[in-house]
Amino acid sequence: MSNTLNHAQAAANFIADEPRTNWHNETLWFVRQKRDKAAHGLPEWEKLREWASQIKNHTLSHLDEYLIEFEKNAKANGVQVHWAANGDEHNRIVYNIIQQNNVTKIVKSKSMLTEECGMNEFLHEKGIDIVDTDLGERIVQFRKEPPSHIVLPAIHLKKKDVSDTFHEHLHTEKDNHDPQYLTEAARQHLREKFIEAELAMTGVNFAVAETGAFVVCTNEGNADMGAHAAPIHIACMGFEKIIPKAEHLSVFLRLLARSATGQPITTYSSHFMKPRPGQQVHIVIVDNERSKQLGRTDFKNSLKCIRCAACFNTCPVYRRSGGHSYHTAVAGPIGSILNPNIDMRANADLPFASTLCGSCSNVCPVKIDIHDQLWKWRQVLVAEGYVDTTKKIGLKGMAYLFAKPGLYRFAGKAGRAVMRIFPFLVNNKLNAWYKQREMPAPPKQSFRDWYIKNKKS
Amino acid sequence: MSAREDILKAIAGNKPASAALPAISFDELIQYADVLAQFKTVLQSIGGVAEEIADFDALKKEIAIKKETGEWVINRIEALGPLDAVDNASATQLEKLDVAYIQGTLAVAENGCIWLYESQMGNRIVPFICQHLVIVVDAKNIVPTMHHAYQQLDTAKEGFGVFLAGPSKTADIEQSLVIGAHGARSLRVFLLR
């Protein structure tokens, strides 16, 4: 982990290619605009957000009861329910099912939870390779890189990148960048994998306590192709995916796709209740520090997240730094308030990768106070000591100065004098501001000086 | 202590004070002057095609012609002819399926989706594995929003069901929309008046 660049460093590398940064920024802003258009189409949009927020607040406050209810109903439906305290346990449970059933042909539709648990890598080390079937995920899988966005995994790649990758792995025509052609090639390639699949893994968008059903939303149909072909289906979920009743799906399914991509709904919203005859269905319910987050008064609301990524698309920092700069499975603003809970040291940079503009909180369909939580995480990280020494010294100095009016005035006057008389002391490479910006002009008198001279009677 | 016990205990200990569920009022929901027109417009925008029909003559003819020309057709609509039993078919067996005709329960105007029960599909994989999908829905079963849909449906009645909106698609390659990803390449919806 010490080799991982922090967000600021990774972002600087990303931005060094300015045209590509502009393209990435434009592409994601376009998705934000599609979301706006979809939201405008429903006069009750803000009401919907409020309902969704309240349903999630209620659910979190009765979470254990709903999980117990869900488990009971799922079991009654013939589904096997497993519990995993952390990512490692999750991976072992999946591995055991694979081993017990002696399967090798495995397909997986999008599951950010399995990314979070590092499942693909874990299984690879055991000699088991899984085929990711979401088109974006298959592309990044071929390229041996992680997805950069939880909904649009390959958003950081251009047509040419995909064409080169498919040429290498699927033997498509060199330099044929046509998305239609490339998608058709992926369709044929993955269709074979679906048909032959011995085990299919999916994520869970929503798990319904009342019925024991779980819902999986896709546009491609890959989750269904795998799950309905394979004799074994494993669905993985963070425990916060629970909602109380089927009728609540109306609220969430109206918000999810509109927030994520600007579509009124995904092509498929599949409701899995019972295994088909002869099929095994397993659900793995994962904690991985979620229960700890639940106990953090200031941060528990982050567990309301429905993984729509609207916050990513609106974030001016994410759009200009790319998902890989966040060095975690779930990037963007929501990731910056979830990840420090999982590993504070490794993710201490993330809450600072923000100007606290607040756009994220206002697109969030479940009204998570993301930007307020970013501010609060900063206090926690500083208190725990996870901050740069230079920063600490600088800010302690500032705090001292601002508590002492006389000293503040002296420092201000002296600083301005230095800027006027010895500008090179300030206008140089050591001054990060000065790298790409001129410093403000230093006036001879402060406002206070003027006030005393002109107004004070 | 098992993981289950540990997790539930941690949650019970950490969960916040009880918050109430919201009261969702149907009065606050969008209303459409013409749900059928809205459904058609939305379906078209998501890559599907909708047509109104008064009877099944044209569809019956269409199926006959397809079968004649060697297309593999599965029919799951009683009004169109005998139902093809596919319950026990495997994915391998259904791989070459060209067209499937399925009866839908209801349609939702706000987003162009249609609810299909497993029993209507005959086999869960049918609406996904076919190259082309045709769905028939009673025009009187078009509801305005998802709230109305969940009110009318019992989505837990069968082992599987899906809200299906248009043909499969992806925009994963540089945000270029491609119709026809892993599911059906096309969707035609016939609204029976």
Next chain:
Amino acid sequence: MRVGLFIPCYIDQFYPQIGIATLELLEKLGCDVSFPLNQTCCGQPMANSGFAALSKGCDKNFVANFRGFDYIVGPSGSCVLHLKEHLHDDQFPGEAEHIRKHVYELTEFLVDILKVEKLDVSFPHKVGLHNSCHGQRGLHLSSMSEQMLPAFSKPEKLLGMVNGLQLSMPARPDECCGFGGTFCVFEEAVSVKMGKDRIEEHEANGVEYITGYDESCLMHLEGILKRKGSPIKTIHIAEILNGKA
């Protein structure tokens, strides 16, 4: 009404003309304005960097200076938002609460409290408005593009009263400029890129000036504009509303 004039630290030190304009404007509008002489800073730079725990001395000083006023007005959306949300004093909690409830950013004070309907000033120039995030989303100085709610804008209302002013909005009406407090140096690359992008949108509108109610944003944009050698100038809304020559 007794108004305590709050002049943010960096305006006091680097942009005194904004303080002067704010004072003159409030007096023209009939306020009895005092400038407490021992004010320093609102505490935001420390707090936003995670050092809110160190702000006690700064906060105490603020309360000591500003207790006893009917209103406290300052030409900065972000500073005022910070005070509203975070100003505390264990020794004088009542006073701190009073300040939190009566501190206003300049444009909201003019629109909501003074209920200004006309200004006898001119500024015959093409001006782009920058909606600073904390004022907009935090203080609700205007509606925001993220929310599906009726549009309104207090700064635009006031600028509409200025003769000859041609107002334009950038293509992305409320995207952040990238200043973000210490973010501007600790994530320098992203900060500057965000500022450059904002400027390009104003340039596309052919503006002569970029204005706003937060000098921190304008200072950051001005730094980039100057480095670029651009003829576009930044000007704080207080100066426009006060009638800049």
